[in-house]
Amino acid sequence: MMAQSHYFEPNANRPVVGRFAPSPTGRMHAGNIYAALSAWLVAKSQGGTIVLRIEDLDRDRSKAEYISAVQRDFELLGLTWDHGPFFQHDRDEAYLEAFSALEREGLVYPCFCTRADLHAASAPHRGEKFVYPGTCCGLTAEQIAEKSLRRAPAQRLHVPDAAYSFEDMVQGRYEQNLAHDCGDFLIRRSDQAFAYQLAVVVDDAAQGVTSIVRGVDLLCSTPQQLYLQELLGLDHPRYAHIPLLVAEKNRRLSKRDHDAGIEELLVRFKTPEAIIGHIAGICGLAPTCDPATPEQLLATFDVARLPELFSDPVQIPWR
Structure with missing residues (x-):
């Protein structure tokens, strides 16, 4: 007997609501900034808004000092949000x-x-x-x-x-x-x-998230989340899984390894605009690595070109 096939489409009539969903386990690094910038551009280019959710589900690894730090990092970089911050630690009910x-x-x-x-x-x-x-x-x-x-x-x-x-x-x-x-x-x-898997599906629905931009390493989790959405009677967001920003030997950038942390980036690039511009340039979100704000990048960003921007690489080397 052949397995059943389920194909899911998002509800095109819902307003575009993207999200930032950092875990408060350390300061932001280049990979986090790249993912957040991509999510911001995708949502804002469609007239949408952004939710900030602090994913502190892992109580042991989440640190209170980083909750305010990641918000300051977003603000410094010009990555504004419209709703939140929301937290997972008070969502057990x-x-x-x-x-x-x-x-x-x-x-x-x-x-x-x-x-x-x-x-x-x-x-x-x-x-x-x-x-x-x-x-x-x-x-x-x-x-x-x-x-x-x-x-x-x-x-x-x-x-x-x-x-x-x-x-x-x-x-x-x-x-x-x-x-x-x-x-x-x-x-x-x-x-x-x-x-x-359960928490993120419940939170996305409660917070009206309809646009999810994240690393391609989470692509294989999406069918599980679609299944949970189906069982719980929830709408399906639109997904965009972008290539990973990697360090040497194709190792993913991480907070644990202190890769390209925001303090290091500020020393190297001097200004938030230079950080944003460099990341946008090497990741294909902008034609050059010239300093830029997210608002300036928005002027030339076209969400329809996403497949073209990321047509080949699964990984993008940090440099």
């Missing part, structure tokens, strides 16, 4: 409501697998993720009770043997069979924190 709705439909089950168990059971797959093999899917009530005495379970969502596809503004048509390319995925962790 909304996440629980969505989780409970899925639970009532019989779509959620407890999983006792450790990270080591998962790595042993499944080979690396699309996007360096692991396809969950369904180890805990068929546990009896007695087995669940016995395992719960030793370890608190996470909660997974049943996925269908179905292909979920959409038209990405940069990458074109993308399709993933949830059962074969992903497997049942986590929507709540064993420490009771809600997983990113």
Whole structure:
């Protein structure tokens, strides 16, 4: 029997609302700035607005001092927002409501697998993720009770043997069979924190986000989010997955490795306009690397040219 196929289109009648969604785990770096600038240009070029959401779902890694720092960084660079800031740390009630709705439909089950168990059971797959093999899917009530005495379970969502596809503004048509390319995925962790996939879908809907611009490394997460939107009766945003800005040896720029941090950028380029202009130039958002504000870049930016701007590279070397 052939797998079902689901193709999703966004509601074209909704106003364009983009988002910045930084995690307060450090100061901004060139990769963050590039993604935020792209999201800002895509939304503003269509007469849209921007939401600022602080994604502090991971309480252990999120630091209070960076919450105000990332906002100051955006303001310094001229990357203004229209709504927010919103926070994830006070959204547990909304996440629980969505989780409970899925639970009532019989779509959620407890999983006792450790990270080591998962790595042993499944080979690396699309996007360096692991396809969950369904180890805990068929546990009896007695087995669940016995395992719960030793370890608190996470909660997974049943996925269908179905292909979920959409038209990405940069990458074109993308399709993933949830059962074969992903497997049942986590929507709540064993420490009771809600997983990113569930939280981001609930937040985007609540905050009216209709335009999501982010790195191509998250492309493979999108079908899972489409599935959650479908189950929860939510509208589908329009997605644009842009190439990654990478350091040496194709390593993604990161806060952890202190790559091209904003303090370093200010020392090197002297002004926010020079930072914005350089990033826009090397990433194809502008024809030159001359200093510019986001507003100045907006004058020549055309969202229809996104596929042309990013037609070849999956990665863009930082220089």
